[in-house]
Amino acid sequence: MEIEGADEVVIILVAATNFKNYKDVSANAAQRVAAYLKSIEHRSYEAIKADHIKEHKALFGRVELELPTTAQSFLPTNERIQKVHEGADPSFAALGYQFGRYIMMGSSRPGTQASNLQGIWNNDQNPWWDSKYTTNINTQMNYWNVDAGNLSECSQPLFDLIREVSDQGKQVAKEHYGVNEGWVFHQNTDIWRVAAPMDGSNWGAFTTGGAWLCTHIWEHFLYTRDTAFLRKNYALLKGNVQFFLKFLVKDPVHGWLVTNPSTSPENVPGSPGNTRFFDEMNGAYYNGSQICYGSTIDEQILTDLFGYMAQATEVLKIDTSFKKQVLKARAALAPMQIGKDGTLQEWIEDWPQTEKNHRHFSHLYGLYPGHVISPLRTPELIDPVKKVLEQRGDGASGWSRVWKMCEWARLFDGNRANKIFKGYIQEQCTKSLFGKCYAAMQVDASFGLEAAVNEMLVQSHEGFIQLLPALPDEWKADGSFSGVITRGAFELNFQWQEGRVSTLKVVSKAGMPFTIKFDHVPTVLCNGKTVRITEVGNGLYRFETKRMGNYEIN
Template structure:
C-alpha cells in the first residue's frame, strides 16, 4: 500500500489528496482506481503472423498489456489456454554503423539494422472448460499487470511486473486450491540461429536461449521456473510443471551491448550479466521482490498526482474498450467532459510508459518505447530525430522524472563521435576550400551503433541541444551544464556558424529546388531581406515542401540553439568574446515572417494554398517550433508573431493527415502555449477518439509511443508554464476541468508546484525549490513575486 500524502487544505477545510495517494485505498472503496487501473474482459488478440515493415499493422499492440523496467519488457496477451509474453531487451539490435541514405529491406540485410524481438514465452495451461469471470488488468499506479479467471471450482490468478531494482520480469501463477497449477513453459524465437535448451532439478526448471546476430551482438535469456509443491521436469526445450500450489517465473535477458562509443559498443558478456542478475534475484523471496518493485517504481510515479474531476463508478468500472467507446460516443454527441478520470488515466499511462521504457543507465525509448513484435518493425523502431525522440522526452521534466531524462542525454553524447565523423565526410557541409565542418549533425534516423539513415535532418543536433539545455533549466545542475551540456551545445553552435549563409540585399542569392519560384517571386517576397542577414542553407521543413534556404523550421531551431548557448555561457561565465559574437549572429538570423494572409510562413517565400508547393493540412507543424518546444514566440513577448502562428495552426485543421498520434500531442502543447485551453483539450479528445487503441498506446499508424509520452507534456503545459521567465498557473485550463488539483509538477528553476483550483481560478498553491531564488508567479490575472528558500515551501491561499 502506498504512503498517503496530504499536501494542503482546500479553502473549505476539506483535506485534498492526490490521485495517486487515493489509489492506495485499493478496490472501489477508494477513488484512485478510476485513474490508475484499466482492465479487459478478454485476452489480447494474438496472431502468429508478424507485421512486416511499412504495413502499419497495429494488431500486435492494440490490446496487449505492457510492462518494463527501462531495459527489459514484455507485452502480455493473457490467454487462458495459452498465454504469450512477447519479450524484449532495449539493446537487441541488428545492423551497425552506417551513413547511407538508402536502406535495403529485410532483417540483417541492411547496414542500418532494426530493433529486434527477443523471444516469446508461451505458457500452456489445461483446457479451461466453463471459464468465467475473466479479468486482465494493468495498474499503472503500481506497475502491476494481472490476469484472473475461474474454471471448475478454482480461481486462478497471474501477476506480472518488471523489477527495476532486481532487473528481472517476475510472473506468479496461482490457484486458490492446493495442487491446482499445471503449466508447460516454452520459449520460441524468430531467429533461426538461436539455441534453446531446458533443464530441471532441485525442484526448479530453467530455459536457456543463446544466440548471436549477424552484426556480432551476443545475447542470452534465462527463464527460471520455481514451482511451490508439485513436480517439475524438462522436455525438449520446455519445462513442465504439474500439480503445484503456485509457480513463480523469473526472466533475465541480456546482450553484450554497452552504450559507450569508446568501447565500440561492446560490454560484458550476456552470460556474466545473467549470472549476476539471477544469483541475486533467486535469493529474494517473492513478497520482498514485489515490495522492492513497488518502492522503486513508486519513487518515480508518486511524485505527481492529478485530479480533474470525478467519474461515476458505473462508467469507471467498465472494461477499457467499453469505457473508450462510451467516451468517444459522448464526445461525438457534444458532452464536454464525459470521463475526467479516463483523461487522468491517459496522463498517468503516459508517465507509466516513460518510467517503463527510459531508466538511467539504459538506452532511451525508441519509436516503440521498449516493446516489439516484428523482425522488421516500421521505421526499424529507430530513433527518429525530426520530432519523434524529442517528443518522447517533452513530458519527462515537467512530470518530475529527471532521472528518466538521463538515457536521452547519454545517447546524444555517445552518438556524437560517429555523427562527427559522418558530418565531416559529407561534401555539402564542407567549406569551399574543402575544410570539413566542425561539430556535427545527423540524418533523420539513428540506430544504437552510431549508424544513420534516411535524409539529412540538418538541424537535428541543434534540436538535441535544446534538450540538453532544458535538463539544466529544470534541475539547475551546474556541474552537468559545465561538463556535459555546454561543451556539446558549443560544438553544435560551431557547426552552424560554419554553415549559415550570408544573404544579399533583397535575397538575390536565395536558392530553392522549387521550380515555380522565379526571380520575380524572389524579388517580390524577399524585398525586406537586408544584406548580412543569416539563413540556414537548403533546408527542409520535415516532411513537407521544397528544399531551400531559410525555411522557418531551421531558422527557429538555430535561433533557439544560439540563444540557449549564450545563456549557458553566461551562467558559467565563460567564452565572453565568443558568446557576444554568437548573440550578434542570433540577431542576424532571418526571423519569423508573416504572409499576406496573416499566417506565419513556413518558408521565406509566401506560398499560397493550392499552389502545389505545400499542404495546408499537413501533419507536421515544423514552422511552429518557435512556439513549442522553442520559446522565441509567445503571446506575451511577441504578440504579432504569436497571432500569425495561431492562425497558421488553425489552418492546419484536424482532419485527414492531421490525425496522427504524435500530431495531437504536439498540437496540444501548441494550443496550450497560445493559452487556449478549449483547443488544447480538443486535441486530447482527438487523440482519444482517433488515435488511441484499447491498450492506451497511440497509433500513427502504426503504433508509436511518441504521442503516448508526448501527451504528458500537453497536460502539464495546460496547467503550468515556465518558459517565459515566470510561472503561469493554469495558463490553458479548459472548461471541462473547472475544478481540480495537481501535485508535484516541476517548473524550470527546479521548482515543485502543487495547486488546487475551483471554477477555473487558483484557490491555493505551494512552491518549493532546493535553490534560493526569486520567482514571479502569474495566476488569476495578477502577478506576484515570491522569495524561495531551500527546504521551505511558499504557500498562497
C-alpha cells in the first residue's frame, strides 16, 4: 500500500466467520463483512469515535469509586505494581475494580460469547487450557460482580452458555449416568458446548459445574428482581435439580444424600488409596486416587441450588409439590463436618491434605460465593474456615488470591484482604492488571479482584445491606462509591470519612423493602418527606420503598 499527499489515513478492519451457534455454521462470512463495511461507508473517523465514546460512557460511567490517594497513586501502573509494598496506595484497588468492569464491557456483551479463560485477549494459536471455559471456579469468577458492578446486561452471554450446554447435558445425563430427567454439566466446555467429563478424574468428574452455573441465574434475579428473566430461565434451574434428585444416593454410613462419584476440584487427599466412591448397584467401595462421594463443595452447591429452586417456585407461584420434594432432599444432604485438625473437612471423610497450600479450597464455596456458611448463621464453622485459609496461605495463583480476598471480606477482615491484594499485585501481575495462573495470563483474577473490592465495601447477601463491612485501615480516611447495585435491586451512592458513612442515597429499582445495618437509628427522606422506619433488631432498620423511588438516608 502506498499513500502520497495525505495528512491523515484511516484504516478500517472488519472480520466475520460463518459461526451462528454451536449447532450451525452456515453463515456467509463475506456477506457479514460487506454489511459491516456498508454500515460505516460514509461515516467519518470522528463520528465513529464519538459513537464509541458515547456507548462506552453509557456503561462505564454508571459506577464511580474513589479511594484515598497518595503520592504513589499518580505513578504509571507498572511502577505502582513494583512499589505496592513500599507505601499505601488505596486508589490502586479502585483502579483494579474499574479495570474489571472495563474488561467485562469488552469481552461479554449480548449477542457475543461469554468471557472465557483469556477473554478476548488471548494471542496464542495454542493457548493454555485452550482458552476455554473452566467451570469449577474460573468461569463463575468472571461473573461474580457483573450485577453489583452495574453491568447486568453483560451477563447475558453466560446465561446463553448455560442454556446451550444444557442441551448436550441432557444427553450426558442419560448416556453417562442413566438419568432420564434433567441435565448435567461438568468442569469444562468450549464454544461447541460439550458437557461430558473430560481430562483428569480429579477435575473432570466435577458433576456440579452446571449446578454452580445455575446459582448465577438466581443471583441475577436477586440483583434485578426481574421476574420475566426468572420465568424464562426457570426450566434450566429445574432441569438441573431434577437430575440431582435422581443422581443422589444415600451414603452407606450415615444415610445422607450424596453425589457419587464426586471430586473436590483439583485437590487430592493425603491418602489416595483410601479415597473411594460407593457402587450402589454392587454394594461395594472402589478406590480411586481422586474420586470420592459427597465432597463438601458438592453438598454446599446443592444446598444453595435446592434452596434457590424452592424460592423460585414461590416467586413464580408454581410447582408447589416439586418444591416440597426439593426441600426434603435438601434436608437430607450431607452436613459440613470439622476434621480432627480443626479445619472444615474438604471430603465426607476426614482425609489429610496432600498439598496444604493447594490453590483450590473448594470447601469454602459455602462462605463465598455461596450462602451456606455465615458468621451470623453458622458461627461454629468460622474458626474451622479460618484454619483452612491459614493452612492454604495467602499465596498461590492470581485467581486463588483474589478468591481469598473475597473470603476474608466475608469474614470482615479488610486488613487481611488488603494484604493479599498487595501480594497479588506484586507477584501475579507484571506490567498490567491482568493476573496469572502459572505463566498464563487469565482474566478471572481481574474479575475476582473487582468482586473482592466490592465485597469489602458493600455486602447484601444476608438479607440486609451492610456498608464498609471489611474496610482496611488504609482506606478509612475518605472515599465514595456511587452506582453500585445490591441484592433487592437497589442502587447506592455513599461517602465515608474516617471509616464512617457520612451520606447515603438509594434508588429502589424494584420497590422492594430496604433493610440496612446501622449503629444508630437513621432518618430517611423521600422527596423531602420523612419515611417511616421499623427497627427489626440486631442493628437492622427497614423501610418500604416505591419502584424507582429516590431515598436519602441521614
